[in-house]
Amino acid sequence: MRTHIAFRGAQYVGTLMALSLIVSGCSMFSGEAKVHKNAKGTVYLKEIADWSFEASHPATIDQLTMLKIIKGVVTDHASNMPASGSKPMRVFSDEDAEFLAPLLAQGLSQAKPEQIVGFKVSPSAGSGAEPTAGTLYTHKGSMYLTVAPSPNHTASGFVPGTAARLEKAPSFVAMGNNAITLVIDQQALAKAPKPMPASESQSSPFMRTAPAQEAMAATQDIQANGALDSEYAPLNGDELLNKKLDELREAREANKKKDSEIATLKKESAWMKKELRQRAEEVKALKASKASARPAPKKKSAEAHRVR
Numbered sequence: 001m002r003t004h005i006a007f008r009g010a011q012y013v014g015t016l017m018a019l020s021l022i023v024s025g026c027s028m029f030s031g032e033a034k035v036h037k038n039a040k041g042t043v044y045l046k047e048i049a050d051w052s053f054e055a056s057h058p059a060t061i062d063q064l065t066m067l068k069i070i071k072g073v074v075t076d077h078a079s080n081m082p083a084s085g086s087k088p089m090r091v092f093s094d095e096d097a098e099f100l101a102p103l104l105a106q107g108l109s110q111a112k113p114e115q116i117v118g119f120k121v122s123p124s125a126g127s128g129a130e131p132t133a134g135t136l137y138t139h140k141g142s143m144y145l146t147v148a149p150s151p152n153h154t155a156s157g158f159v160p161g162t163a164a165r166l167e168k169a170p171s172f173v174a175m176g177n178n179a180i181t182l183v184i185d186q187q188a189l190a191k192a193p194k195p196m197p198a199s200e201s202q203s204s205p206f207m208r209t210a211p212a213q214e215a216m217a218a219t220q221d222i223q224a225n226g227a228l229d230s231e232y233a234p235l236n237g238d239e240l241l242n243k244k245l246d247e248l249r250e251a252r253e254a255n256k257k258k259d260s261e262i263a264t265l266k267k268e269s270a271w272m273k274k275e276l277r278q279r280a281e282e283v284k285a286l287k288a289s290k291a292s293a294r295p296a297p298k299k300k301s302a303e304a305h306r307v308r
Contacts, residue, residue: 035107041121041131043103045111050172055137057111060252063241066101068189069143072160073182075153091132091153096121102244104136109248111137116173123152135173143184148175155180163188 035043074088092100100121107117116137123129134147146169147155158164169179 035110035117036103039122040099041119043100043107043117043119045107045115046118046135047112047115048172053172054113054139055111055116056139056141057108057113057115057137058252058255059108059111059138060248061105061108061138061143062245063101063105065186065189066105067097068192069145069184070097070100070104072158072164072184072189073145073147073155074157074159076156088157088159089153091147091155092121093124095124096132102241106248108136108138109252133175135175138186141186143186144181145184146173146175146179146181149178154178155182158182158184160189160192163192 032047033045035045037044070092071090071094073091075091076088100119104117104119107119111117116135118133118135120131120133122131129152130150132147132150132153134145136143136145138144149155157166164182164184167181167183169175169181173179173181
């Protein structure tokens, strides 16, 4: 009996150690973790210490939707207005949008409920503009996008205007007192027309990018991250997009499988604890029954001896 209990106890300890290693491995990305970093820009996950904050993460957002969101951000800054002054200009160029869309989608798919996705993207070489920073998270069907104000541009609206509203940026995004958060309704955005074409933003120097240059820049960005190998080379834009979406889905399925394994280990751990308690109670009861059943020692009967 004791050998059996010792063996089950060793199994229990081993399972707890395995569970501890898996849980610690899953939590290694808490705090701040890089999703992507190269010369063009950085996308990262940041944990929010505010207990009232909770996002609907992880979230699956397709890259076409992300392109709509990024290309929909506009500014009415004087330096970015066209000569006629008739229309606001886009904050992000086509090159910026092609760089950010897949990485922000990847970040949202990896983020925890207590994390937001942060980003910083550099403008085209020679434009003289400063990098653009911001944050993104999703909550109850809406995307919350905040862009840090800069001398070159300040996010002041969204196209189409019916798909978004403006709010003062919350303090936890840390983008400055004048930062504005765009709250974008995903359902309204899905019904909206295509994003503003590149031709409408070419009066701004840092937004002028030829289609061939955009494709080359996007490909170089992915190559720098080690995400593009020889199998991607013959793919066109749509095929590459579908390929990346498939990979994101596979990564999400792997995460679900890992969560299922952890849940199973927790159940086994609880069962082993219960089993050990029962075994301990059985041993205790067995010892008590043996002690009560043990007969009392017999007293020797007195013997009479003849005295001479």
